[in-house]
Amino acid sequence: MVNDGAASYDRRGSLASARCWPFWRARKASRTDWMTLSALLPLLSESERFQELIDRLREPISHETLIAPEAPTPYAVGALWRSFGAPVVVVTSQPESARRLTDQLFTWLGEDAPIYHFTENETLPYERLTPDRGATHQRIRAMAALEDRLASRPPLIVASALALSEKTLEPEAFRAGCYQIKVGDVSAPNKLSQTLVEIGYEVESTVEVPGTISRRGGILDVFPVSSDVPYRVEFFGDEVDSIRVFDPETQRSVEPANAVTIVPAEETLPLRSNGGRIRDLVGGLDFSGSAARVEDRVTEELGRILRGEMRDELSYYAGLFNHGSFFDYMPPGALLVTLRSSAIEDAARSTDRRLDQLRATKVSRGEIPNHFPQPYLEWGLIADALKDRKRSVAISPFGVDDDRLPGSAERLPFEIFPVSGGEAEFALDEIERRQAAGYRVVVLTQHAERLAEMAEEKGMAHSVAKEPLQAPEPGTAIFVQGQLREGFVMSPVGESPLVLLTDKEVFGVSKERRRVRRRPIRRGAKLSDLRPGVFVVHVEHGVGRFIGAEASENEGREYLLIEYAENDRLYVPTEHVDRLTLYRSAADAPPRLTRLGTQEWTRAKARVRRATEQIAAELIALYASREVIPGLQAKPDTPWQDRLEASFPFEETPDQLSAIADVKADLEVPRPMDRLVCGDVGYGKTEVALRAAFKIVESGRQVAILVPTTVLAQQHYETFSDRLSAFPVKVDVLSRFRSDEEQKAIVAGVAAGNIDIC
Incomplete structure (x- = not known):
């Protein structure tokens, strides 16, 4: 418990003692009409040979190499996670492979399974771009899952080689940035709000998406990055009086809660960093070959970042602040699974070459100084981290393709089912033959009802799966509404074989559904963007300068204070922040402030309206002329x-x-x-x-x-x-x-x- 005289709340140096993740689930997709295939996992995980494999992996040091085709690999990974009983981290060579594997694991394990995609950021090093917060939150959720030692089920995390190469927050800094708020705690709302801003949360008028907070008098709304739901913390003075889950769409409270745990919302936390160390790093940079003003700009921007005045350039300086890696979060007992280790190395080395060339180009152009810290890990460090794991499994369709991982190769009992070439009748004949041979047959298809009708016409014994799915008995076939990329045949020793078919084997083609990460739409200004001195535009009153926020003791409300020409001031309720936008202009000179109580702003808007109408008229004329100009004509589809x-x-x-x-x-x-x-x-x-x-x-x-x-x-x-x-x-x-x-x-x-x- 930390008590600085104004605030008191739990600071978790480790999450081992906190059962504080009540709504921790992976992001869901709109796939409620599909069934999970988890009932089929015991057919592999409970087989004698597989149990022997799990026993070997539970030894203090164990490295196994498995041979399996690509199609059943998600099934095998799901069975490994189900049986191992500790965190499992799966590494793929390409980002798209990681995304596809994550999707298929949800099909095998269910939408509520603790599956996390440790994704890659969508920005290049040394670029002045803002990383997508959705991707950042996915990465943080995965790291937080590894930190939650008391979770009821260990996490299953999928990452590409590129994602692992990106440096992140050190575990010690991450843990220091985790807070638990409980009913009855003494915590000044202002101090707590500032603390959450320091760990990356953005202040908004209403809380609708993860990583945001909102303050209204004695009420603090917060949407933790690690949660699927937001929480409303109500204070009585400085004491936490109640905590409730609320619906972000209706903003109505849903149910009470005893506590809420909040993890950092950003991977780079400059307000929590060691400013002295950062300045020492900057002092060691060589600006001799840099363009004019680069040194001044770096010094100025870092000062603003360390004072909390600037966040948009954080990715450019990530190498100065981030010194941790994903591997630092993996507990000793975790199982590392690599898919095609040689392809992982090839992908990582290719990334090294591209980034080294980018860095050399930046240095030669004077855009960054010499010795500018790298925000990524080179392959040599990644290879060492992979090699240092005590328990690992290398899965490859080709056998042993990685001489770093000792251990004999074991072939899993899988084979590929032949594709029918688009002839469903051929596939049904093969299903009937397999049934007669005692196979369990599962057909996972987007056309379950139609295939069932065709099977009925042929007089085949079959059934259409109902929720929840049960593993079919030997010699039976079941049609399941759902989707996977490919099917396979599994023949475990001493067990009835399983045939899993998809639309690819039945119809010759298979279509996957993507899980899409939705991004929130921003409207107007964000409270976290408003810093004293910035220029803003009020939709009704024009251009002003933001001074700060003031609280009204009589009304119990907070206002944003905007200064206009001739020292006039306007008080804007915080819930009306959407009426403000940040002033932006290509010119470097500051704007002229609008005079309140005059027609100045009305006349300015009228001029803009006339100019807009003129542009519209010109566009209409342009498009009319384009309609009569001959253009190129493409051929019809071939x-x-x-x-x-x-x-x-x-x-x-x-x-x-x-x-x-x-x-x-x-x-x-x-x-x-x-x-x-x-x-x-x-x-x-x-x-x-x-x-x-x-x-x-x-x-x-x-x-x-x-x-x-x-x-x-x-x-x-x-x-x-x-x-x-x-x-x-x-x-x-x-x-x-x-x-x-x-x-x-x-x-x-x-x-x-x-x-x-x-």
């Missing part, structure tokens, strides 16, 4: 276009199909195309662009794709290259990841027509 679209591994959403159809229709019309496709991250915009680009290439033209960041350029290059690998299409990328010589060669290739998509 068999290759159909083949490309059929190879898309996910199920298209209705909106995505509509956007694809509209874009292709535009391309087939002989006039200039002008269409904007909007969508959140993960909703399939890249696939829309890819199909349009392929259609243009097939029509004999080249395609240029412009993206805002180097990371996106590389990601799209890899996606396009992979999806178009079966076609004679040349794809390349022009970015800072390429040397000057490579860039010149690519430009020449585009000019010569040798590169189709760039």
Whole structure:
């Protein structure tokens, strides 16, 4: 218990003594009509050979190598986690592999299973970009899960090599930033609010998303990053009078709670860092080759960051603040599972090369000083961390492909079921044959009812699964509504074999559903953005300067104080923060403050309205002229276009199909195309662009794709290259990841027509 005279609350140096995660569950997807396949796990986990494997893994030091095809690997990982009884961390070579594995593990273990995706941030090192808070929160949830020693079920965490390479908060700093608030605690609301801001929480007018807090008099709303629900803490003076869970949509209280535990909301906590150490690190930098003002800018920005006045540039300085890694959070008894260890090493070394080249380019251009700390781990450190684990399993479809992990290879009892090539009748005949041989047959399909009707017409013995799913008896077949990428056959020694089929084996094609991380929409200014001295714009009163917040003793409300011209002041209730926006301008000079009580702001808005109407008129004229100008016309869909679209591994959403159809229709019309496709991250915009680009290439033209960041350029290059690998299409990328010589060669290739998509 910490008591500084004004606040008192528990500070957890370790979470081992706190049962404080009552609503800790992994993020859910809209897949409520699908059944979990957990009932099938005992068929493997309870077999004699598998139990012997688990016994060996529980020894103080154990390294095993397993041979298994890719399709049943999620099933095997689920069985390992179910039987091992301690945290399991699975490492993949690629971010997309980690995402896909996470999705499939939820299918095998259920939506309430403690599965966490330790994802990668979506920003490059040394770039002045703000990481996506959703990705940051996913990473923190995974680390917090490993810190919760008293959880009823140990976590299962999936991470790519890229995610593991990114440095993070040290465990000691993480634990010091964890707080538990209990009913009856003495804690000054103002002090507690400031503490939460220090550990990364943003102040909002209402709390709707994780990582935010809101203060209204004696009420503090907080949405912990580690929770699925927000909490409302009500104070009587400085004493916590009650804690209640509330609905973020209706803002109504739902049920009481005895305590709430709050973990850090950011991986970089400058207000909790050692300022002296940071200044020492800066003192060791070599600015001799840097551009003018780089040293002054670094010094100024770090000062503002350490004073809590600046957060948007944190990722640029992450190497100065973050000195921990994900491996620091893994308890000694955790099980490490690597999928295709050689591919993990290849991916990590490739990342090293790209980031080293980026760093060298930044230094040569004078954008960063020499010896600027790296915010990522090189492969050598990752390899050492993997090697140091006492218990590990390497799973590969090829056998032993990693000489760092000793131990003999054991082949798991899996084989691949032949694909029917789109003939459902063939698949049903094979199912009937397997039934007669005593197999347990499970058909996981998006068309369970239709397949059941076909089986009925053939006179096959079968059933349609009902919730909850039960493992079928030997010699029986069951149709289950659901989806996996591929099926397999499992033949454990001494047990009845299991056949799991998916739409790929039955119909020759399988579509996955994506789990999408929704991002909150920001409206207006955030209270955490308001710092004394910043310029703001009030929708009704114009441009002013934010002075600070003041509390009204009579009303028990808080107000935002805005200063206008001639020292006039405006008091804005904190719940009306959405009426304010931060002033932004391309000019460096400060804006002129609006005079209150005059028509100045009204006249300014009228001028803007007239200018907007003029722009609209010009746009109308422009679009009218475009309608009569002849443009390029793409060919109708070809068999290759159909083949490309059929190879898309996910199920298209209705909106995505509509956007694809509209874009292709535009391309087939002989006039200039002008269409904007909007969508959140993960909703399939890249696939829309890819199909349009392929259609243009097939029509004999080249395609240029412009993206805002180097990371996106590389990601799209890899996606396009992979999806178009079966076609004679040349794809390349022009970015800072390429040397000057490579860039010149690519430009020449585009000019010569040798590169189709760039």
